[in-house]
Amino acid sequence: MNLYLFNTMSGKKELFEPINANDIKLYVCGPTTYQIPHIGNFRTFIVFDTLVRLLQSIYSKVTYVRNVTNIDDKIIIEAQKHEISIENLTHNVYVKFRDECNQLNLLTPDHEPHATDYISQMIEHIEEMIKNKYAYVSDEEVLFDTSKCSKYLALAPHERLDFGNRVEINKNKKNFADFVLWKKTTKPNWQSPWGHGRPGWHIECTTMSKNLLSFPFDIHGGGQDLIFPHHTNERAQCYALHNIECAKYWMHNHFITIDKSKMSKSIGNVMYLSNLTKKYSAMSIKLAILMTHYRHPLNWKNEKIQEAQNIYDKWIRIKSKYHSNALKIDIENEKSKFEVISSVYEALLDDLNTSLAVQCLHRAIQNCKNEYQWQKIENSLSLLGIKLEAPSHKIDEKAVKKLIEKRDEARKIKDFATADSIRKQLKLMNIEIDDTKDGTKWKVKC
RNA sequence: GGCCGAAUGGCAGAGUGGUUAUGCAGAGGACUGCAAAUCCUUGUAUGUCGGUUCGAUUCCGGUUUCGGCCUCCA
Incomplete structure (x- = not known):
């Protein structure tokens, strides 16, 4: 190595x-x-x-x-x-x-x-x-x-x-x-x-x-x-x-x-984390920075953070899939806790090529088949110091559940106008819903 | 002025002397009451002029443009 x-x-x-x-x-x-x-x-x-x-x-x-x-x-x-x-x-x-x-x-x-x-x-x-x-x-x-x-x-x-x-x-x-x-x-x-x-x-x-x-x-x-x-x-x-x-x-x-x-204070064209986190998660800001190699200039644009935010949100959604038991397999021992995706590791060993590492992660995530592999992906992300965590907001769960029940009732009697208006209402509360075979699921928007 | 670095598709960004990554966005399709998500399919690129080479985005030279440092600085 x-x-x-x-x-x-x-x-x-x-x-x-x-x-x-x-x-x-x-x-x-x-x-x-x-x-x-x-x-x-x-x-x-x-x-x-x-x-x-x-x-x-x-x-x-x-x-x-x-x-x-x-x-x-x-x-x-x-x-x-x-x-x-x-x-x-x-x-x-x-x-x-x-x-x-x-x-x-x-x-x-x-x-x-x-x-x-x-x-x-x-x-x-x-x-x-x-x-x-x-x-x-x-x-x-x-x-x-x-x-x-x-x-x-x-x-x-x-x-x-x-x-x-x-x-x-x-x-x-x-x-x-x-x-x-x-x-x-x-x-x-x-x-x-x-x-x-x-x-x-x-x-x-x-x-x-x-x-x-x-x-x-x-x-x-x-x-x-x-x-x-x-x-x-x-x-x-x-x-x-x-x-x-x-x-x-x-x-x-x-x-x-x-x-x-x-970007420098003397020019005055500075961006502060506290401003950026009003719109983007800190982790996606970090990801945006790591998506460019450290020895290259990084031209800051909102589109760039938005792209990182899209990627990060997607990863969070994929992560929830591996925590749903559907794809759970027995992990033989503690070994996988320390294993990382080799292509990601190789990229980092080559003068900290974090940009290439993220690209390798995309591929690994695309090809991920089971929880064992997912664990390796999360280990690799932790090498970059990236945690996959949905932001925690104070949400009135009871109110959300009530609204979803109301919407499901409306859907049953094909009153889609009511159903859609409830969805809009939930969206304003930053709640996203997902109609699945197992019923309606909800989560806080990233 | 001296020196250094960069130039890649709509955007972002790696690697590579030959099969032209990857992501985001876009387009088409599947699924769905509609969405969202997901899956499938898909287009477009190597600043410019030369040189070396069978072949250059990659190597060499010129050039253009942009940026950086030259005691504020991450």
Whole structure:
């Protein structure tokens, strides 16, 4: 069983060979909790959720870390805007974020470190970098000296470091690409050897990954836009501390676009899960995202979610067939609980080809003959983190049954006008009915 | 400007040097009082110009268009 992953570092699909097969270590850059993440942000978390599930199916232990950046300029601005404390803002956003993760059936990471819990370790690391001559202190900040890192642009070889005309030049910097490790500020502030201030963005991830996973770890993931400068700088910082690569494999997902423009808060073309779930189920939104390969752009359209919703609804209907005993067979042992559709698995092992995996699922579902095979299909779906569950609504069952009885009576005396009007009434209650040989069945519309 | 990526049927989207996936939508049929669902049948595609090849959607080169990164970013 070989897992191939596209490594940004080499620009190629590579055979995944773990550093230690007894404990696979994965770090994914998580949300900055100034605003609830939009669906584009969630693409990353959905993609790496699938990766973690796949890794868990192969290896006995997977340590998954996804951080929470809870200190950042944007957070400070947002808190001021709403006249609330930074702690309140970041906590509120984090709670909502976790709720949306649950709706999307995302695994809870083994560690979800909050940046503010690691300030003292960040300070230690910055001190060490200064000692190793990779960092220097200016009037305003502590800066990282990128010229000391010979392979600084290894992850992003196409970047150029001579575009000074595009950005305001910071006179304190020795090199244009140098970045901030510690910024001297009064609000919010932590004490440090360089005075009051707060850490730079890049050191946060380095410190958290070092503390929870140690270097080097297996996989570092995130959105494509983090390649430069964030991940480039994380690499550089690890070199400054240990003179090694921090991660063996770097994985980056492409963006969600709307009208071909990247979905981003700065453009303002964002979609939020809470809006989408008013019309579509969270699972079908997840399915819609997994129907495109993670390294390809995903242009968001309502038609696309509707398609996923149609597919998901159909799967729910098919599932109910296998729970009706009609096709039940004896399952010999517990084995089928762990078996998956091999074509689905192979697709996932090939650089997480979730799109192909869904297509293989269509075929498997089409050919499914018995409950044993259905179990394999559900196992395969769970590799994608997709649960087949009809949404639960508060329904007055008695009222529904009464209406259906009334309709059946009308049908018996061929009063179809009354029968149809009752059906309309039920439809308004979000109830779908189905006239079968065994009588009228009803269910809540997905 | 530098670099990178993409281009496939109505839509979405994989794979593949030769038999042209798959899904959604559409059309026709079966079933049904009518629906819904289900089943059967069905059409349409590889941006453009060259090259390599017996054969290219696939490999190579040019070109066009779109998008991304270039210290806000998933």
